[in-house]
Amino acid sequence: AQSVAQPEDQVNVAEGNPLTVKCTYSVSGNPYLFWYVQYPNRGLQFLLKYITGDNLVKGSYGFEAEFNKSQTSFHLKKPSALVSDSALYFCAVRDPTGANNLFFGTGTRLTVIP
Amino acid sequence: DVKVTQSSRYLVKRTGEKVFLECVQDMDHENMFWYRQDPGLGLRLIYFSYDVKMKEKGDIPEGYSVSREKKERFSLILESASTNQTSMYLCASRIRASNEKLFFGSGTQLSVL
Secondary structure, eight states, X not given: OOEEEOOXXXXXXXXXXXXXXXXXXXXXXXXXXXXXXXOTTSOEEEEEEEOSSOSEEEOGGGOXXXXXXXXXEEEEEESSOOGGGOEEEEEEEEOTTSOSSOEEXXXXXXXXXX | OOOEEESOSEEEEXXXXXXXXXXXXXXXXXXXXXXEEXXXXXXXXXXXXXXXXXXXXXXXXXXXXXXXXXTTEEEEEESSOOGGXXXXXXXXXXXXXXXXXXXXXXXXEEEEO
């Protein structure tokens, strides 16, 4: 079975500071991992993905994420937060050997304080 | 840009009504999905479709059915709406490859009274 955990419901960070949104996963094989962002009254937008290769993945809007197999984590990071980064962030995982759909975490609300 | 359009942004229905939620995508994607989003529960998959006339149950299919008669359109049907189906419903599409990203519609906020 596949699952994903986002341990923090809410993350607050000051503008200009680095931000981290945490994600851990559980799958039986090598995972496909994704981050999506949801701005108010909008659908989800793709940020980045890890399929294979380099453990550090760069995505949209200056975000990056690091795949850590030993810790089964895929934390989202950004060196300098913007107020406009305030949104709801979802981590998602798929076990390539399992069912053909993504399993989403419960989401982390990021608030960047001016 | 890929566009996934959900027919209604807000919908209010009464208990027992039959409800249709429509989703249309314009990029010839094979795979389409219906999720519901609830606070604290994240996104949960209701149904998905690999291609026309094909459908698979997701994690919470009870009380729902779907229809995919044309490639671009994926409909979610609530046969007899209940108050516990009040939720945000999100449609998404994707090309066939499962390592590719999903494109989401803006969502339909359904309230069942």
